[in-house]
Amino acid sequence: xxxxDRILIEMxxxxxxxxxxxxxxxxxxxxxxxxxxxxxxxxxxxxYSDGPSWDYIVQRKSDGLYFKFNVWDAGxxxxxxxxxxxxxxxxxxxxxxxE
Numbered sequence: 276x277x278x279x280d281r282i283l284i285e286m287x288x289x290x291x292x293x294x295x296x297x298x299x300x301x302x303x304x305x306x307x308x309x310x311x312x313x314x315x316x317x318x319x320x321x322x323y324s325d326g327p328s329w330d331y332i333v334q335r336k337s338d339g340l341y342f343k344f345n346v347w348d349a350g351x352x353x354x355x356x357x358x359x360x361x362x363x364x365x366x367x368x369x370x371x372x373x374e
Contacts, residue, residue: 281364291357
């Protein structure tokens with residue numbers, strides 16, 4: 276599946292920050308716009324940005340689909356920022372080891 280076929284849930288930066296605040300701790304869940312999301316993991320993306328940043332992976336309870344959104348620490352005066360991109364569907368990958 277290519278990137279254009281992925282589901283994009285429209286959320287502005289304020290909604291994303293509200294979701295982030297609700298699911299900050301791994302395993303926590305939060306309801307926003309009638310859907311419940313559970314924090315699965317966070318991935319450090321700092322090497323690709325101007326400061327500390329993370330992709331948060333969440334799972335939507337209603338259908339079990341996974342989504343990501345990015346949070347960036349913009350510094351002491353600007354706080355944390357989310358882009359107005361919304362939540363982008365991602366896919367769970369399992370590592371297979373052959374012996």
